[in-house]
């Protein structure tokens with residue numbers, strides 16, 4: 001049996017989760033356990049984590065009872081949740097079990113961008129979970145990370161767009177594109193998180209980790225330098241975005257979450273380290289100040305890979 005403290009990462013086989021699990025395994029500070037749905041035991045990302053030393057536990061959190069959850073949490077020092085954004089409500093029973101099992105620190109499924117309540121539905125759901133965590137009086141750390149590099153460069157080639165509508169939407173530039181927003185490489189999210197959860201200073205704190213703060217004009221520069229020198233932006237105003245949001249709300253379109261993010265980042269300028277530190281946005285500690293030795297991946301480095 002390992003003498004290292006035990007950490008459980010729910011959603012550890014996912015994009016954010018695997019970044020975190022990989023970084024935890026590299027640091028060797030924890031014994032890392034990853035509950036995965038039984039149907040996911042043999043999926044490639046799970047197999048990869050098992051090979052690297054994670055202990056994979058087949059576990060269906062959706063149908064689990066509070067006893068099941070408490071059993072799986074027995075002996076855990078820290079629990080991180082990085083599940084898919086459509087299942088955030090599962091965290092309420094997880095928090096109850098964390099409390100009953102005496103887990104010392106819980107990190108809920110945030111890993112998003114800072115902002116005020118009432119702007120983005122998804123962010124409001126995450127803030128509700130934070131309120132529940134605080135009311136439960138368990139140890140916690142809330143972590144936001146800005147936007148992934150991997151999701152937000154401009155597409156210069158229609159065929160390569162992750163989903164077809166992103167070819168246009170990624171080139172919407174609001175009010176001249178001079179508002180700054182924080183971005184982070186997916187790989188760095190794990191490195192920051194592994195550091196944060198091993199740090200006593202971050203217990204019962206909100207931490208903001210980020211790679212670079214850039215504008216839409218900077219993103220355009222990379223698109224022209226490494227993608228297509230003639231790529232055209234699609235200029236949009238605040239009123240244009242408000243109309244898109246109203247339409248998505250009326251038609252109940254999934255794209256609403258994307259426009260909400262644009263509104264928060266590019267109109268309100270909420271996604272910066274300066275904003276995250278404001279008491280009304282959570283009073284974050286800045287992970288770049290806590291860990292000045294962490295070398296973040298530059299966005300330009302990722303842009304070169306993206307446009308290849």
Ligand SMILES: NC(=O)c1ccc[n+]([C@@H]2O[C@H](COP(=O)([O-])OP(=O)(O)OC[C@H]3O[C@@H](n4cnc5c(N)ncnc54)[C@H](OP(=O)(O)O)[C@@H]3O)[C@@H](O)[C@H]2O)c1
Pocket residue numbers: 011012013014015016017035036037040062082083084085087109110111112113145146147148151
């Ligand atoms: N900052 C950003 O730019 C950014 C971008 C994307 C996401 N995020 C945030 O990061 C967090 C994690 O998102 P992610 O994209 O990394 O997650 P993800 O990869 O989509 O999913 C994580 C895990 O959730 C489980 N899962 C998937 N579908 C499920 C379902 N229908 N029911 C139950 N479990 C399911 C899977 O685990 P098993 O198959 O192992 O059970 C999966 O590996 C979310 O809070 C999200 O909002 C932030």
